[in-house]
Amino acid sequence: xxxxxxxxxxxxxxxxxxxxxxxxxxxxxxxxxxxxxxxxxxxxxxxxxxxxxxxxxxxxxxxxxxxxxxxxxxxxxxxxxxxxxxxxxxxxxxxxxxxxxxxxxxxxxxxxxxxxxxxxxxxxxxxxxxxxxxxxxxxxxxxxxxxxxxxxxxxxxxxxxxxxxxxxxxxxxxxxxxxxxxxxxxxxxxxxxxxxxxxxxxxxxxxxxxxxxxxxxxxxxxxxxxxxxxxxxxxxxxxxxxxxxxxxxxxxxxxxxxxxxx
Amino acid sequence: xxxxxxxxxxxxxxxxxxxxxxxxxxxxxxxxxxxxxxxxxxxxxxxxxxxxxxxxxxxxxxxxxxxxxxxxxxxxxxxxxxxxxxxxxxxxxxxxxxxxxxxxxxxxxxxxxxxxxxxxxxxxxxxxxxxxxxxxxxxxxxxxxxxxxxxxxxxxxxxxxxxxxxxxxxxxxxxxxxxxxxxxxxxxxxxxxxxxxxxxxxxxxxxxxxxxxxxxxxxxxxxxxxxxxxxxxxxxxxxxxxxxxxxxxxxxxxxxxxxxxxxxxxxxxxxxxxxxxxxxxxxxxxxxxxxxxxxxxxxxxxxxxxxxxxxxxxxxxxxxxxxxxxxxxxxxxxxxxxxxxxxxxxxxxxxxxxx
Amino acid sequence: xxxxxxxxxxxxxxxxxxxxxxxxxxxxxxxxxxxxxxxxxxxxxxxxxxxxxxxxxxxxxxxxxxxxxxxxxxxxxxxxxxxxxxxxxxxxxxxxxxxxxxxxxxxxxxxxxxxxxxxxxxxxxxxxxxxxxxxxxxxxxxxxxxxxxxxxxxxxxxxxxxxxxxxxxxxxxxxxxxxxxxxxxxxxxxxxxxxxxxxxxxxxxxxxxxxxxxxxxxxxxxxxxxxxxxxxxxxxxxxxxxxxxxxxxxxxxxxxxxxxxxxxxxxxxxxxxxxxxxxxxx
Numbered sequence: 001x002x003x004x005x006x007x008x009x010x011x012x013x014x015x016x017x018x019x020x021x022x023x024x025x026x027x028x029x030x031x032x033x034x035x036x037x038x039x040x041x042x043x044x045x046x047x048x049x050x051x052x053x054x055x056x057x058x059x060x061x062x063x064x065x066x067x068x069x070x071x072x073x074x075x076x077x078x079x080x081x082x083x084x085x086x087x088x089x090x091x092x093x094x095x096x097x098x099x100x101x102x103x104x105x106x107x108x109x110x111x112x113x114x115x116x117x118x119x120x121x122x123x124x125x126x127x128x129x130x131x132x133x134x135x136x137x138x139x140x141x142x143x144x145x146x147x148x149x150x151x152x153x154x155x156x157x158x159x160x161x162x163x164x165x166x167x168x169x170x171x172x173x174x175x176x177x178x179x180x181x182x183x184x185x186x187x188x189x190x191x192x193x194x195x196x197x198x199x200x201x202x203x204x205x206x207x208x209x210x211x212x213x214x215x216x217x218x219x220x221x222x223x224x225x226x227x228x229x230x231x232x233x234x235x236x237x238x239x240x241x242x243x244x245x246x247x248x249x250x251x252x253x254x255x256x257x258x259x260x261x262x
Numbered sequence: 263x264x265x266x267x268x269x270x271x272x273x274x275x276x277x278x279x280x281x282x283x284x285x286x287x288x289x290x291x292x293x294x295x296x297x298x299x300x301x302x303x304x305x306x307x308x309x310x311x312x313x314x315x316x317x318x319x320x321x322x323x324x325x326x327x328x329x330x331x332x333x334x335x336x337x338x339x340x341x342x343x344x345x346x347x348x349x350x351x352x353x354x355x356x357x358x359x360x361x362x363x364x365x366x367x368x369x370x371x372x373x374x375x376x377x378x379x380x381x382x383x384x385x386x387x388x389x390x391x392x393x394x395x396x397x398x399x400x401x402x403x404x405x406x407x408x409x410x411x412x413x414x415x416x417x418x419x420x421x422x423x424x425x426x427x428x429x430x431x432x433x434x435x436x437x438x439x440x441x442x443x444x445x446x447x448x449x450x451x452x453x454x455x456x457x458x459x460x461x462x463x464x465x466x467x468x469x470x471x472x473x474x475x476x477x478x479x480x481x482x483x484x485x486x487x488x489x490x491x492x493x494x495x496x497x498x499x500x501x502x503x504x505x506x507x508x509x510x511x512x513x514x515x516x517x518x519x520x521x522x523x524x525x526x527x528x529x530x531x532x533x534x535x536x537x538x539x540x541x542x543x544x545x546x547x548x549x550x551x552x553x554x555x556x557x558x559x560x561x562x563x564x565x566x567x568x569x570x571x572x573x574x575x576x577x578x579x580x581x582x583x584x585x586x587x588x589x590x591x592x593x594x595x596x597x598x599x600x601x602x603x604x605x606x607x608x609x610x611x612x613x614x615x616x617x
Numbered sequence: 618x619x620x621x622x623x624x625x626x627x628x629x630x631x632x633x634x635x636x637x638x639x640x641x642x643x644x645x646x647x648x649x650x651x652x653x654x655x656x657x658x659x660x661x662x663x664x665x666x667x668x669x670x671x672x673x674x675x676x677x678x679x680x681x682x683x684x685x686x687x688x689x690x691x692x693x694x695x696x697x698x699x700x701x702x703x704x705x706x707x708x709x710x711x712x713x714x715x716x717x718x719x720x721x722x723x724x725x726x727x728x729x730x731x732x733x734x735x736x737x738x739x740x741x742x743x744x745x746x747x748x749x750x751x752x753x754x755x756x757x758x759x760x761x762x763x764x765x766x767x768x769x770x771x772x773x774x775x776x777x778x779x780x781x782x783x784x785x786x787x788x789x790x791x792x793x794x795x796x797x798x799x800x801x802x803x804x805x806x807x808x809x810x811x812x813x814x815x816x817x818x819x820x821x822x823x824x825x826x827x828x829x830x831x832x833x834x835x836x837x838x839x840x841x842x843x844x845x846x847x848x849x850x851x852x853x854x855x856x857x858x859x860x861x862x863x864x865x866x867x868x869x870x871x872x873x874x875x876x877x878x879x880x881x882x883x884x885x886x887x888x889x890x891x892x893x894x895x896x897x898x899x
Binding site for chain 1: 627628632637639643645646706728743842884
Binding site: 313315334335336342345346348349350351352361364366410 | 793795796798799800801802803804806807809810813814817818
């Protein structure tokens with residue numbers, strides 16, 4: 001085709017991608033360094049800083065907490081979010097418009113404000129245990145993504161298929177699981193992954209909802225960086241990146257990656 | 263402003279698939295030529311090659327002696343009417359029409375004057391300040407037409423311009439397009455898959471199939487004298503019957519097919535080869551109950567009512583044929599009849615070379 | 618839509634199905650945040666006392682303007698580079714295009730802490746950039762790049778450029794190809810087509826991208842905390858510091874209220890503008 005972009009634009013795009021990729025490469029390099037300080041290119045190759053992650057009990061504990069919170073929070077968000085997304089699409093005529101807007105609202109509120117508000121009302125105000133408050137915070141954090149992604153895949157679902165199944169004698173609840181769910185499976189998987197990663201990486205909401213003995217991995221990384229400047233954090237970062245790559249590979253296998261760009 | 267278009271030995275590929283093979287086509291100055299065929303026949307590719315959205319792998323395209331082959335689209339000076347109108351949604355109707363004039367460096371007031379005059383011609387001047395989103399399909403089509411015409415291009419091209427309109431509007435618009443094109447005398451290329459549209463609007467029609475030009479002629483010739491079996495069945499010859507010549511007496515040739523002999527004059531058909539195909543529409547085969555008639559013995563099958571005649575599906579030793587019979591004496595399925603070819607409604611084809 | 622025989626009953630089913638999520642958003646999000654904002658107006662010193670004392674503090678007003686400035690610069694830089702990059706990505710052939718999209722998605726899925734940390738290694742006093750500059754003899758002593766506004770903006774642009782690229786690629790791909798072809802068939806050069814057709818049609822997308830980046834960088838915590846430190850305190854770090862270090866609940870709530878109001882005001886204003894100038898809407 002004759003509409004090839006101007007060489008100047010191609011050069012800018014190449015620079016932007018260089019700018020995007022290089023810091024990540026540097027983190028990987030720094031994690032593999034044998035030195036006790038952060039450096040790049042790595043001097044001597046070693047996996048000792050990866051071992052160090054698991055020798056520091058704070059990292060061990062927060063990795064477990066982060067995975068627990070991300071998994072449970074996503075699960076709860078799916079359990080309450082899927083029926084809501086279904087209702088918003090299936091009963092679009094019967095339900096008021098603002099109900100749909102309500103689920104977009106959490107995106108408009110600054111996360112850090114949300115975290116602070118939960119601290120004030122739940123932990124301090126109502127004495128809710130920290131783990132529970134953290135779980136509530138993360139559930140609400142990912143709920144909009146869940147509702148939006150699943151709504152998007154339900155929007156293209158033809159509900160007359162569901163009516164056809166019911167007319168053929170299938171009970172409504174059974175129809176939901178045998179007819180509706182298989183058709184929005186891709187949406188559910190995408191929602192799960194997006195929610196899980198969002199929760200796992202969250203700083204702003206978790207910031208206020210940590211306490212003695214309970215913290216998440218990103219908060220622990222922040223605390224560690226402010227005290228030490230050794231490659232441990234680089235190694236944790238690489239671990240998180242590997243996790244992301246693994247998740248992206250799963251998405252690629254099941255849905256194709258351009259799905260995430262939507 | 264009117265110039266001839268000359269496409270010479272053009273081939274095009276999409277990756278490894280050939281979409282156009284060795285196409286040569288000349289459009290005379292002021293002529294309207296349709297490219298007609300099913301989707302994938304290469305007609306749209308040809309248009310995109312002329313417009314410069316695609317580059318040919320070989321061959322050349324010339325417009326009035328100017329070689330377009332390597333020229334970028336915006337320097338080709340071609341008016342293009344798109345299938346989906348392709349109006350600029352952010353500009354008013356007037357600014358849409360004036361867009362090409364602006365690119366040609368015309369001042370604002372001249373642009374406005376010419377664009378308004380053109381909108382007047384297509385009857386849309388009152389809507390000049392609207393945005394395209396507020397227009398109906400037919401109005402959008404007129405804006406697209408005005409936008410392409412106002413730059414007074416030496417070549418005008420239409421890419422299935424009426425396919426998104428309803429049937430009544432389609433007929434109206436094609437008359438209007440033809441009138442505007444005639445009035446300006448602009449050389450035009452018109453792509454369509456609608457045979458009636460192509461035949462009604464064009465000076466000449468190029469029928470295309472699988473990236474090749476099958477026949478290029480006036481609609482009247484295409485309709486009566488198809489050059490090959492593809493064009494014959496495309497323009498509606500239902501019956502294509504193989505014959506073998508068994509005798510020649512002067513200009514009269516006697517040929518034979520399953521169960522019948524037929525006498526044909528070379529004065530009417532030109533030189534007739536030893537084996538040929540006789541192509542007819544259903545109207546060109548008379549259903550005769552006279553056992554003495556010279557025709558193909560047939561067993562009648564399903565009868566359908568066409569309004570002007572009954573149509574019969576017939577089984578014969580020459581295969582399945584379709585014939586029309588009179589309204590006065592409907593015949594029942596199973597009746598044995600003779601199918602008599604009417605020479606004036608027949609066309610003679612060479613057997614196609616093995617493909 | 619025609620054969621809804623029991624609309625009332627169906628409405629009830631809809632309400633019941635969406636109830637858990639609705640109640641969760643109301644009870645755990647709207648009410649707590651509403652309480653925080655309402656609390657700032659119940660100060661014994663007067664209804665607007667917390668706001669008066671906020672804007673009377675030179676330091677805190679500086680923080681507010683610094684935060685706005687950082688967010689604005691981040692948005693502008695991300696818009697310019699994001700748009701150019703998105704244009705190239707949207708024109709790339711199929712295989713390369715998916716690769717470029719993956720390369721933009723990957724940093725987005727990597728956490729903010731990790732991405733801010735990467736710049737800590739690069740911009741630090743003994744960081745890679747300083748080592749390189751010293752090694753090449755461009756400077757004789759290490760530059761102080763960390764804890765400057767520039768460092769925060771670099772970190773923020775790094776955070777948000779992929780978001781901008783991805784949302785603009787979608788917008789650019791939705792611009793019908795034949796409209797651009799119509800433009801060049803009418804004699805517009807590629808540059809004229811860019812300015813007169815492509816850019817105007819991309820404006821609504823640019824606004825959406827700008828809103829995402831502005832609100833994101835206006836409320837970001839980890840990047841200014843790591844790359845800006847106390848010298849580049851922004852609203853988010855100030856909020857955390859007031860609440861968790863000084864235990865100044867009223868001060869923290871005031872900051873929270875200011876952040877929320879500005880964020881929502883910007884989102885509403887921009888989406889209003891976007892809707893008004895959207896040429897695709899009739």
